[in-house]
Amino acid sequence: MSETNWLKDCEGFLIDLDGTMYRGNQAIPCAREFVEWLNRTGRKYLFVTNNSSKLPRQVADKLSGMGIPAEEEHVFTSSQATAMYIKDHAKLANPTVYAIGEEGVVAALEEAGCRFDEESPDYVVVGIDRQFSYEKLKTASFAVQKGAIFLGTNADKRVPTEEGLAPGAGSLSRAVATASGVEPVWIGKPEARMVKYSIKRLGLIPEKTVIVGDNLETDILAGINAGIRSVLVLTGYSGMQDAQQTLHKPDLIVKDLAELISKCEN
Ligand SMILES: [Mg+2]
Structure with a gap:
């Protein structure tokens, strides 16, 4: 049994944006292929971002503008998570x-x-x-x-x-x-509540959901805090050396999203 067998059973992907899907205004290679693969294989996914300033539609438009297919309902911001927290707790x-x-x-x-x-x-x-x-x-x-x-x-x-x-x-x-x-x-990453609200929105269970991101201190730690699996992509903030030194170990490290697709399929 392969060490990444759990990946094949994953039904939901929580995907970071900056450093994972794009850098500045430039799509990261294979970002588009990754989303197309998610759609083709019927996986559920959310772009989970700490950026509270933008409307989900603006985030989706930015992705679409870079050639990455995205709809408003695929975006989950820390503002939306904050609103969910208030809804949950308000008397x-x-x-x-x-x-x-x-x-x-x-x-x-x-x-x-x-x-x-x-x-x-x-x-x-x-x-x-x-x-x-x-x-x-x-x-x-x-x-x-x-x-x-x-x-x-x-x-x-x-x-x-x-x-x-x-x-x-x-x-x-x-x-x-x-x-x-x-x-x-x-509210936002690395807090577990951001991940829990994302999973709730996807209607999935933690065991079948993975978080994918470029930052050990936010994305990967969020996964650990929420008790779900995590994948570090080496296209952004954290490097291989950081990953070797940190206490927040991802379940998998891939050099890019193309490698993640192939790990999910093989
Ligand atoms: Mg990032």
């Missing part, structure tokens, strides 16, 4: 929220039936916000001090941009945590 049907974030966060919260309130919201949600300000930090901090539950869409401290490593959502959440004295509940 009332229409909880109130103060959100720091861009249109992805606002749309996901609206869709979940949240109402927006700056004064005394039930929840404070912090995602990446390129219009972040002292005023917003103060509003969020006061609301959390008054008892609002504090959610961070994701803990990424930095995000790669053309200018260099820019502050990520995690840095903004950290500012609110420092100002309010309260730590957030984190």
